[in-house]
Amino acid sequence: MIDEDLRETFLIFIAESHENLDKLDQNFIALEENPANQEMIDDIFRTVHTIKGMCGFMGFGKLEKITHTGESLLSMMRSGEVTPTPEMISLLLLMLDAVREILGHLEKTETEGPTIYSGLLDLLQAMQKPDQPKDWRASKPAAKAAEEKPAEQKPVEPAKAAEASDTQEASAAQAATASNASAAAPKASMESTLKVDVGLLDKLMNQMGELVLSRNQLVMMAAGSNSKSMQALAQKVNRITSELQEGLMKTRMQPIDTLFGKYPRLIRDLAKSCGKEVKLVLEGRDREVDKGLIEALKDPLTHLLRNSVDHGIETPAVRREAGKAPEGVLAVKAYHESGQVVVEISDDGAGIRLDKVKAKALEKGLITPAQATSMPEKEAVNLIFLPGFSTAEKVTNVSGRGVGMDVVASNIKKISGSIDIDTRAGLGTTIRVRIPLTLAIVPALVVGSAGWRYALPQVNLVELLLIEGEKLRKGLETVGGRLVYRLRGELLPLVRLGDALGTAGGEVAASPDAALKVVVLQAEAFRFGLIVDQVMDAQEIVVKPVPKSIMNLRRYSGATILGDGCVALILDVPGIARTLNATLAGDGTRESEAAASRPTDLPDTYLMFRSGKKDRLALPMPLVARVEEFEISRIETTGKWEVLQLQGEILPLVRLDKMMNGTASDDELSERLPVIVCRHRGRSLGLVVRRILDTAEGRAADESAPNRDWVRGNQVLSGQVTEIIDLEGLIRHCDADFFARAAETKGTAA
Amino acid sequence: MIRRYCAFKLKEHLFGLEVSHVQEIVRHNDYTPVPLAPPGIAGLMNLRGQILMAVDLRGRLGMEPRDRSEESINLILRTGETPVSVLVDDVRDIVEAEEDRRRAPPPHLQGEIGACAEWVLQLEKQTMVILDPNKVLEV
Numbered sequence: 074m075i076d077e078d079l080r081e082t083f084l085i086f087i088a089e090s091h092e093n094l095d096k097l098d099q100n101f102i103a104l105e106e107n108p109a110n111q112e113m114i115d116d117i118f119r120t121v122h123t124i125k126g127m128c129g130f131m132g133f134g135k136l137e138k139i140t141h142t143g144e145s146l147l148s149m150m151r152s153g154e155v156t157p158t159p160e161m162i163s164l165l166l167l168m169l170d171a172v173r174e175i176l177g178h179l180e181k182t183e184t185e186g187p188t189i190y191s192g193l194l195d196l197l198q199a200m201q202k203p204d205q206p207k208d209w210r211a212s213k214p215a216a217k218a219a220e221e222k223p224a225e226q227k228p229v230e231p232a233k234a235a236e237a238s239d240t241q242e243a244s245a246a247q248a249a250t251a252s253n254a255s256a257a258a259p260k261a262s263m264e265s266t267l268k269v270d271v272g273l274l275d276k277l278m279n280q281m282g283e284l285v286l287s288r289n290q291l292v293m294m295a296a297g298s299n300s301k302s303m304q305a306l307a308q309k310v311n312r313i314t315s316e317l318q319e320g321l322m323k324t325r326m327q328p329i330d331t332l333f334g335k336y337p338r339l340i341r342d343l344a345k346s347c348g349k350e351v352k353l354v355l356e357g358r359d360r361e362v363d364k365g366l367i368e369a370l371k372d373p374l375t376h377l378l379r380n381s382v383d384h385g386i387e388t389p390a391v392r393r394e395a396g397k398a399p400e401g402v403l404a405v406k407a408y409h410e411s412g413q414v415v416v417e418i419s420d421d422g423a424g425i426r427l428d429k430v431k432a433k434a435l436e437k438g439l440i441t442p443a444q445a446t447s448m449p450e451k452e453a454v455n456l457i458f459l460p461g462f463s464t465a466e467k468v469t470n471v472s473g474r475g476v477g478m479d480v481v482a483s484n485i486k487k488i489s490g491s492i493d494i495d496t497r498a499g500l501g502t503t504i505r506v507r508i509p510l511t512l513a514i515v516p517a518l519v520v521g522s523a524g525w526r527y528a529l530p531q532v533n534l535v536e537l538l539l540i541e542g543e544k545l546r547k548g549l550e551t552v553g554g555r556l557v558y559r560l561r562g563e564l565l566p567l568v569r570l571g572d573a574l575g576t577a578g579g580e581v582a583a584s585p586d587a588a589l590k591v592v593v594l595q596a597e598a599f600r601f602g603l604i605v606d607q608v609m610d611a612q613e614i615v616v617k618p619v620p621k622s623i624m625n626l627r628r629y630s631g632a633t634i635l636g637d638g639c640v641a642l643i644l645d646v647p648g649i650a651r652t653l654n655a656t657l658a659g660d661g662t663r664e665s666e667a668a669a670s671r672p673t674d675l676p677d678t679y680l681m682f683r684s685g686k687k688d689r690l691a692l693p694m695p696l697v698a699r700v701e702e703f704e705i706s707r708i709e710t711t712g713k714w715e716v717l718q719l720q721g722e723i724l725p726l727v728r729l730d731k732m733m734n735g736t737a738s739d740d741e742l743s744e745r746l747p748v749i750v751c752r753h754r755g756r757s758l759g760l761v762v763r764r765i766l767d768t769a770e771g772r773a774a775d776e777s778a779p780n781r782d783w784v785r786g787n788q789v790l791s792g793q794v795t796e797i798i799d800l801e802g803l804i805r806h807c808d809a810d811f812f813a814r815a816a817e818t819k820g821t822a823a
Numbered sequence: 824m825i826r827r828y829c830a831f832k833l834k835e836h837l838f839g840l841e842v843s844h845v846q847e848i849v850r851h852n853d854y855t856p857v858p859l860a861p862p863g864i865a866g867l868m869n870l871r872g873q874i875l876m877a878v879d880l881r882g883r884l885g886m887e888p889r890d891r892s893e894e895s896i897n898l899i900l901r902t903g904e905t906p907v908s909v910l911v912d913d914v915r916d917i918v919e920a921e922e923d924r925r926r927a928p929p930p931h932l933q934g935e936i937g938a939c940a941e942w943v944l945q946l947e948k949q950t951m952v953i954l955d956p957n958k959v960l961e962v
Contacts, residue, residue, distance in 0.1 A: 623864070
C-alpha cells in the first residue's frame with residue numbers, strides 16, 4: 074500500500090514512467106537500426122536509471138530488480154563491453170513490457186502483481202557476458218584488429234563495426250525517423266509544462282467560440298457606425314480575440330506523434346511474429362490534432378496497421394518471387410488538407426484482390442450477381458466495410474479475421490470522418506482516413522445563392538471571377554452539355570451552386586447576358602468554378618458540427634453562425650467536387666492514365682468540322698483518306714447501314730449529322746453534304762458531316778476528359794474547344810461487328 | 824405516480840411529450856434550410872450560439888410538411904449530446920395525469936404516427952397521443 078504523503082509522488086511516478094517507457098520503445102528500435110549510436114545508449118541508460126531510482130525510493134522491489142538488471146546490461150553497452158544485438162534489444166523490450174505490466178498492477182491494486190520475472194532476469198544476466206576483447210567503437214584500426222581474431226567473434230560484428238563507424242555521421246540522414254523523434258522528445262520535456270484538466274479546456278474553448286461570434290457582430294456594427302473611437306476599439310478587440318483564439322486552440326492540440334510514436338515498436342513486433350520484414354516510414358509526426366481525435370483514432374489506425382502487416386505485405390520469399398525487395402515498406406503519413414486531418418497508411422504489398430472481395434460478398438449474400446458484374450472497381454473495394462465480411466484465408470492471432478473493417482469504419486464515422494481505400498493488385502494498398510477538425514475557426518468566404526448564405530473555406534479558394542461582356546460571349550462554351558469556361562488556356566468546368574445543391578431558382582433566372590460571378594475552387598486535384606448569386610465578405614467563422622444525417626449528404630462540412638445570428642452551412646468543397654465528378658466524365662486519375670498512354674510531345678494535325686449548327690469536332694488527319702461531297706439522294710440502305718457508292722466502292726456511312734444532335738437534320742434530297750472518307754484497320758468508312766471547317770494543330774497531351782463514348786477528349790484547336798472523335802469507339806458504337814464482317818461485305822460488292 | 828406532459832398541436836391533432844424530455848420552449852426562431860436534407864429536417868437553427876437541428880414534426884409524422892411562412896414554436900428536446908428542436912404549430916398547457924390512465928396506442932394509428940406513438944391519453948375533449956422522442960428523432 075502507498076503511504077498517503079507519497080500518493081502524489083506515486084501518481085507522478087506512474088505518469089512519467091509511462092511516458093518514459095514509450096520513449097524507450099522508440100529509442101530501442103532506433104538503437105537496433107544503428108547500434109553505434111552512443112548518444113542513444115547514454116539516453117536510454119539515463120532513463121532506465123531514473124526509473125530504477127524511483128522504484129527504490131517508492132519501495133517497489135520487483136520493479137527495482139528488473140530495472141536494475143536491465144540497467145547493468147545497458148551500462149555494459151555504454152562502456153563498450155557488449156554490442157547491442159537484436160536479441161538484446163528484444164530482451165530489453167520485453168523488460169519494458171514487464172515494467173508496464175507491474176505499473177498496471179500498481180495503478181489498479183497498489184501492489185506489484187503476482188508474476189515472477191525470474192526467467193527474464195536470467196536472460197538479461199546471461200546477456201551480460203562481455204563478448205569482445207576490444208572496444209568496438211574505437212576507430213577503424215581497432216575494427217581491423219578485431220578482424221584478425223575471427224575465431225573469437227561472431228562474423229557479423231566486424232561488418233557491423235565498420236558500418237557503424239561509417240554511418241555514425243550519416244545516422245541523422247537515415248530513414249529511421251524514430252531517431253529524429255527521440256532527439257526531439259527530450260526538447261519537449263525540458264520545456265516547462267503544466268497539467269490541465271481537459272474539461273476546463275473544453276469550457277474555455279466553448280467560450281472562445283462565443284467570443285468569436287460576438288467579435289464578428291461587434292466588427293459588423295462598428296463598420297456601420299460613424300464613431301472613429303468605436304471602430305478603433307473594435308479593431309483592437311478583433312486583434313486580441315484572434316490571438317487569444319489561436320493560442321487557446323493550441324492548448325488542446327497534441328502532435329499526432331502521440332500515436333505514431335508507438336508504431337515503431339508495434340510494427341517491429343508485428344513483423345517479427347508474422348515472419349515479415351517491414352520498414353516503417355513515418356511522416357508528419359508533428360502535425361497537431363485535437364486531443365479528442367487522437368483518442369478516437371487510436372484503435373482504428375492500429376487495426377489498419379495490423380492488417381497491412383498481416384495481410385498486405387507479403388513474406389520475403391513471396392516478395393522476392395514477385396521481383397520486389399524482401400523488405401516491405403509501410404508508410405504512415407499525417408497531413409492537413411481542406412480543413413481536415415488526413416492519415417494515410419500505404420504499403421507496397423499484395424494489394425486487395427477485388428475479384429476475391431466480390432466473390433466473398435456474393436457468397437455471403439451481401440450483393441446480388443447483377444451488382445457483382447456491374448460494380449466498378451472503385452466501389453468494389455468498399456464492400457469490405459460491410460458487416461459480416463471477411464476475405465482472410467486464415468484467422469491469425471495478429472489481426473483476427475483481418476476484418477473488423479466495419480468496426481474501423483463505424484468508429485471513424487463516429488467522429489464525422491471518412492475512410493477510403495485505393496488498392497492495386499500486386500502493387501499495394503493505400504488507405505486514407507479523413508477527420509474533420511470539429512471545433513475549428515477557419516477563414517471563409519461567404520456567398521449567396523437563392524436567397525441563402527453559404528460559407529466556403531478559404532483553403533479551397535483559388536480565385537474569384539466576374540465573367541461578363543466579351544469574356545462571357547467568347548470564353549463560355551458548352552462541351553457535351555456541360556458549361557465550361559476557358560480560363561487562361563485551361564478548361565474550367567462550371568456549376569451553379571443551386572444545381573450542386575439541388576435547389577431551384579437563384580442563378581438560373583438571370584438572362585444569358587448577365588455577368589456570372591464565379592468562385593474558383595480546388596479540391597484535391599480537381600478545379601472547378603462555382604456560379605453564385607452574390608459574393609459577400611471574407612470572415613473567420615467558427616465551424617460547428619452538424620448532425621450525421623446532414624454530414625451524410627457529403628456536401629456540407631459543418632455550419633456556422635454569421636454576424637447577424639443566422640445559421641449558414643459550410644460547403645464541403647471536396648464533397649461537392651466528388652459529386653460533380655460522378656457526372657463529368659473522368660476524374661484526375663483516369664485522366665493522367667489516359668494521358669500516359671498517348672504520345673506526348675509531337676503536335677498532331679486535325680481536320681475540324683461541324684456535324685450540327687454549333688458543335689466543333691475533329692478527327693486526327695492520319696485517319697482521313699479524302700473528303701468528298703455528295704447529294705443526300707444518293708444514300709442507299711443495306712441492312713443496318715446506310716451506304717454510298719463512291720468511286721466504285723460501297724462506303725458504309727456514319728451519319729454524324731444525325732448522331733451528335735439526336736434528331737435528324739432536315740433531309741433535303743438535293744442537299745449536298747460533305748463526307749470524310751476514313752480508313753481504319755483496313756476498312757473504309759464515311760463520316761457524314763455538315764461542314765468542313767479547317768485543319769489545325771493540337772497536342773494530344775493537352776486533351777481534357779471526354780464527355781461521350783466516341784469522343785476521345787477535348788482540345789483547344791484554333792482557340793476554340795473541340796471534341797476529338799475516337800473513330801474506333803464511334804464504329805463500335807454503331808455496330809460492334811463491323812470489322813468482323815469485313816470478308817462478307819467485300820464478297821457482295823457489285 | 825403523476826406524469827406530466829407538454830401538450831402541443833399539429834394541425835388539429837393533439838400530441839404530448841413527457842416534460843422531462845423538453846429542455847425549453849422557444850417562440851419564433853428562424854431556421855436555415857439544408858438543401859437535399861431528408862424530409863423531416865426543416866433546417867438548422869441558432870440557440871444561444873449552439874447550432875441545433877430543427878425537425879419538421881408534421882413532415883416527420885407523415886402530415887402536411889411545414890412551410891417556411893408558417894409560424895412555429897420550437898420544442899427544444901434533450902437528447903444525447905446536442906439538443907434538437909422540434910417545430911410544432913402551437914403549445915398548450917402542461918397536462919398532468921396519473922400514470923395508470925395512459926393506454927397503449929390503438930391499432931388504427933398507422934404510419935409514422937403509429938411508429939412514434941408510445942401511449943395515448945384520453946382527455947376531456949380529445950385524445951392526446953404521447954410520442955416517444957427517440958423514435959421521433961430517428962430521422
